Amino acid sequence: MNSPDPLRILLIDKDPERASQVCAALRHEGHEVIRQRPDATGLTAAVARDQPDMVIIDMDSPDRDTLENMSTLNAHAPRPIVFFANEPGDRATIHAAVKAGVSAYVVDGIQPERVRSIIDSAVAQFESFQALRTELEETRSALEDRKIIEKAKGLIMRHEQCDEETAYRMLRSSAMEHSERLAVMAERVITLIESHSQGSVQKAS
Amino acid sequence: MVHPTPIHRRPGFHVRLGFVPLLDSAPLIVARELGLFDAEGLDVELVREGSWASLRDKVTFGLLDGAHMLAPMPLSMSLAHDRPRVPVVVGMVLSRNGNGISLGNKLYDDLVRSGTDLDNPIATAGELLNVARMRGTPIRLASVAPWSSHDLQLRDWLASAGPDAEHHVQIIPVSPIQMVDAIRSDAIEGCCVGEPWNSVLEYEKLGRILHSGHQIWQNSPEKVLGMRADWTEQHGVMHRHLLRALLAACQWLDNPHNHRLLREMLARPEYLGEQINVLDNHPYSLFHPRLQQHFFRHSANFPWLSQAHWLASRLTLRGQLGPVSGKMLRQVVRPDLFRDAAASMGIDTPVVDSKTEGRHQRPFTLSGRYGPVDVASDRLLGERLHDWLGDNHDRAGSPNNDAPRTKTATKTGPDQGN
Structure with a gap:
């Protein structure tokens, strides 16, 4: 990966943590990375000043509309990578990039293999970051779910005067009947029983 | 007209549509919120995109089946001369004006x-x-x-x-x-x-x-429904269902009585969210009267080949497209598909596919299949006229087997007014 002449890459990512990862990976490969979070017009100026060989930007950034148009203003401005999707190998790379949320702009005349390897490592960083985040979210929601299910079970046990296993079975079969997630059904049971007992309290008073 | 949103999601045909959060993405949002997609057996996933570029890339790589698109966008994607082409089919116009x-x-x-x-x-x-x-x-x-x-x-x-x-x-x-x-x-x-x-x-x-x-450009097409051509080829029936649901949504949108509810729908965070709430105390709050944005009246949804050609000619003028032939245009813009979907809902459409753009200073009527059809005025800045010659050149090879053209559409002569 020790290329003789490093490429100059402008990196724009609203997520600073992810940007650091991508930046480290690309620098490790010997490239020069400029990190920036400019506004739309600042971006035009930044590209003109720094003359990057390549721009890596997160897919959802509104700055992309600015980058798109730059090539209509200036023939040397980087062009969207999707415009280079001719070879099947490139298509696979770009497909992975679009899926991972990485978009890239490249100036003409850079070797395709070099572009591909840069995109590959950016995609790898984006994907591992996403995997980590999804995992965290899943763990969090799994914990939430368990709390709700436990609470619903307890309420059913009291309400139906049954043991824990029966309560769980009742919850599970009604979830299946309504084709709902267990946690969703549990939440419904909680609302139902709580509003019911509140009603009876009001009636009693 | 309003179908209630079903509480339980019914299994439907899954379609992924992209949109950019703008006021004119309303037809997609309304069709989903009113259950119009459900009523057509479609399970539509709406994907919000932060830029037109990202929407284009996702359609290009099949991560979206289609999208709410800028009217010139399908032409530029399908007919590009300096990069790989992505064939897109336009079966209807979603909105007119608004800029x-x-x-x-x-x-x-x-x-x-x-x-x-x-x-x-x-x-x-x-x-x-x-x-x-x-x-x-x-x-x-x-x-x-x-x-x-x-x-x-x-x-x-x-x-x-x-x-x-x-x-x-x-x-x-x-x-x-x-x-x-x-x-x-x-x-x-x-x-x-x-x-x-x-x-x-x-x-x-x-x-x-x-x-x-x-x-x-008076009443020019602003946003269209652009679907991947391979998707429409494989799922012709579903495409028709999609057009029907969106046409019903557009009809609903043109009724001012519905705008209060529309406001609520658009304000949901997964759609326009805060953007629209900024206007909470604005006197117009939704549709600015000067911009004349509309979704249905005067055959707004009809995808005129002559208007597509006008847009293509502007793209060519700005160096973004090479010369565009009638045959190329007909592969992208499909009034035949629209006519078919509209007819199945009892909505009449013009029998011609093109008209002289710029000729009509006021709304006028054209022959439909069942009677006269209202069509919007189409004045172009500087009293310019745009005739689509391509239609005459390759009429023989075109799939247009509709009734004979009416007098208003192609002949020169004073036919505005009415």
């Missing part, structure tokens, strides 16, 4: 002081160049994507002032979402953008609407 050319306060005041007739776009374009000449630096205006009607309308407007307009005005690309900030920071002095951004500019007292897109 504004807005200027920051300073530039607007300059025009007011000059005494120019602010209602006359050719006069204002000329005066704008005067301002630039006097101060000796170009005026900085912004548009969105190059393959947008905003960009093309802005350039047509400036070009009406003469051939040297380009030397006095610099057009900078800015995403709609960043437009207000760009004006606030004085990075740009004006822009051509869709709603709600013109209203936001006025509401925040940062600028004023000088012209509506309607004054440049």
Whole structure:
């Protein structure tokens, strides 16, 4: 990966943590990375000043509309990578990039293999970051779910005067009947029983 | 007309549609919220995109089956000459008008002081160049994507002032979402953008609407439904269902009684969210009367080949497309598919696929299959006329086997009015 002449890459990512990862990976490969979070017009100026060989930007950034148009203003401005999707190998790379949320702009005349390897490592960083985040979210929601299910079970046990296993079975079969997630059904049971007992309290008073 | 949203999600045919959060993405949002997609057996997943570029890339790589698109976008994707083509099919227009050319306060005041007739776009374009000449630096205006009607309308407007307009005005690309900030920071002095951004500019007292897109190209198609051509080929029946659901949504949208509910739908965070809430106390709050945005009336949804050709000719003029033949155009824009879907709902459509653009100063009527059909006026800035010759050239090879053309569509002669 020790290329003789490093490429100059402008990196724009609203997520600073992810940007650091991508930046480290690309620098490790010997490239020069400029990190920036400019506004739309600042971006035009930044590209003109720094003359990057390549721009890596997160897919959802509104700055992309600015980058798109730059090539209509200036023939040397980087062009969207999707415009280079001719070879099947490139298509696979770009497909992975679009899926991972990485978009890239490249100036003409850079070797395709070099572009591909840069995109590959950016995609790898984006994907591992996403995997980590999804995992965290899943763990969090799994914990939430368990709390709700436990609470619903307890309420059913009291309400139906049954043991824990029966309560769980009742919850599970009604979830299946309504084709709902267990946690969703549990939440419904909680609302139902709580509003019911509140009603009876009001009636009693 | 209103189908209740089913509580349980029924299994339907899964379709992924992208949209950019703008007021004119309403047909997709409404069709989903009113259960119109469900009623057609479709399970539509709406995917919000932050930029037109990202929407294009996802359609290109099949991560979206189709999307709410800028009218020139399917032409630019399908007929590109300098990059791989992505064939897209347009079965209907989703909205007409809605763009504004807005200027920051300073530039607007300059025009007011000059005494120019602010209602006359050719006069204002000329005066704008005067301002630039006097101060000796170009005026900085912004548009969105190059393959947008905003960009093309802005350039047509400036070009009406003469051939040297380009030397006095610099057009900078800015995403709609960043437009207000760009004006606030004085990075740009004006822009051509869709709603709600013109209203936001006025509401925040940062600028004023000088012209509506309607004054440049009357009732031109603004957003269309663009689907991947391979998707429509494989799922012709589902495409028809999609057109039907969206047509019902557009009809609903044109009824002002529904706008309060529309407001609530759009304000949900997964759609426009905060963007629209900015306008909470705005007198117009949703549709700015000057912009004449509409979704259904006067055959708004009919995908005219002549209008597609007009857009293609503007793209060619700006160096974004090579020459476009009638045959190429017919692969992208499909009035036949629209006619079929509309007929199944009892909605009549013109029997011709093209008309002379620019001829009609007022709404007029054309022959439909079952009787007269209302069609919107189509004046073009500078009283320009645009005839689509391609239709005559390759009529023999075209799939157009509709009834004979009516007199209004192709013949020259005074037929406006009515």
